[in-house]
Amino acid sequence: MKIFNKYNLDKENKVTDERHFNNRRKIMASTLAFPFLMNSNILSASQKKLSFNKDLDYSTNEQTNTIKQITSYNNFYELGTGKRDPMLNASKLKSDDWKLTIDGLVENPFTLDSEDLIKKFQLEERIYRLRCVEAWSMVVPWIGFELRSLINLAKPLHNAKYVSFESILDKENLPGQKRNILNWPYKEGLRMDEAINPLTMIAVGLYGKVLPNQNGSPVRLIVPWKYGFKSIKSIVRISFVDHQPTCTWNEQAPNEYGFYSNVNPYVNHPRWSQKRERRIGEFGKRDTLLFNGYSKFVNNLYTGMDLEKNF
Numbered sequence: 001m002k003i004f005n006k007y008n009l010d011k012e013n014k015v016t017d018e019r020h021f022n023n024r025r026k027i028m029a030s031t032l033a034f035p036f037l038m039n040s041n042i043l044s045a046s047q048k049k050l051s052f053n054k055d056l057d058y059s060t061n062e063q064t065n066t067i068k069q070i071t072s073y074n075n076f077y078e079l080g081t082g083k084r085d086p087m088l089n090a091s092k093l094k095s096d097d098w099k100l101t102i103d104g105l106v107e108n109p110f111t112l113d114s115e116d117l118i119k120k121f122q123l124e125e126r127i128y129r130l131r132c133v134e135a136w137s138m139v140v141p142w143i144g145f146e147l148r149s150l151i152n153l154a155k156p157l158h159n160a161k162y163v164s165f166e167s168i169l170d171k172e173n174l175p176g177q178k179r180n181i182l183n184w185p186y187k188e189g190l191r192m193d194e195a196i197n198p199l200t201m202i203a204v205g206l207y208g209k210v211l212p213n214q215n216g217s218p219v220r221l222i223v224p225w226k227y228g229f230k231s232i233k234s235i236v237r238i239s240f241v242d243h244q245p246t247c248t249w250n251e252q253a254p255n256e257y258g259f260y261s262n263v264n265p266y267v268n269h270p271r272w273s274q275k276r277e278r279r280i281g282e283f284g285k286r287d288t289l290l291f292n293g294y295s296k297f298v299n300n301l302y303t304g305m306d307l308e309k310n311f
């Protein structure tokens, strides 16, 4: 493993910067390889490249974190609780023959395999901030599609009020699931209006290629205005339900992690402040923004709600 020195970071950031300046709205990505990916020993050369459109309506033009940062500082308890464990144990996640089941209160339940996930939907790149509840953040160029396009295929019934998500359960291979650190499998949930919000994304890749295992291969959720733990990885089931679904961290410590978990600098975690955050790769801290800076897209979802009570 190479150490990130200042020189590398500057060089890599310069390349991503140039990419952004050359962006037009929704242009087709060229097949040109990003030179800094070539000597990366983390995102392997054999990983499948994806073709995608760029979405600038919802993408931030902040500097993206490097591929090394995004793939070597992770939370993925199935692969261990240390920040480097998901990278070190990445091969323990068996993502061949993946099946994602969509079921529950829908007219049209269905199952997708890995090939469907990258072929059935129009993929696009969205550069989103990810704000972890632990007060660090990253900027990631995700590739995927809006969750609502999958929801439209499923045709939810009128009594479907929430969407519930479930991660892989594989106690034999996943080192974190050999212990009861969490109540496995990892689960998450959204209210239906949050799920169909255009910002809510199903990610199948990042930096132009399919997801590395440590980032939740082959399919994960991205909800950029909520704390990172809502963005559940390696999903095997999406169910439409009529009640607020169980969410792993809420179940684990309900006074610390609420169902909503919207990024909110005015509501502190009981054990630490949420006012500021450290962007990985930077020294010092920056202010945390309400709804992680996505306020204009999502604050109407919460009008009239007491965000201190519904945290």
Ligand SMILES: Nc1nc2c(c(=O)[nH]1)N[C@H]1C(S)=C(S)[C@@H](COP(=O)(O)O)O[C@H]1N2
Residues within 6 Å of the ligand: 070, 073, 074, 075, 076, 077, 078, 130, 131, 132, 133, 167, 186, 214, 215, 216, 227, 228, 229, 230, 231, 232, 233, 234
């Ligand atoms: N299945 C599963 N999904 C998960 C987690 C996990 O432990 N298991 N950790 C969450 C947390 S706390 C964060 S901050 C993000 C981290 O995503 P990243 O590693 O791609 O940055 O994944 C979330 N999704």
Ligand SMILES: [Mo]
Residues within 6 Å of the ligand: 075, 131, 132, 133, 134, 227, 228, 229
């Ligand atoms: Mo997190």
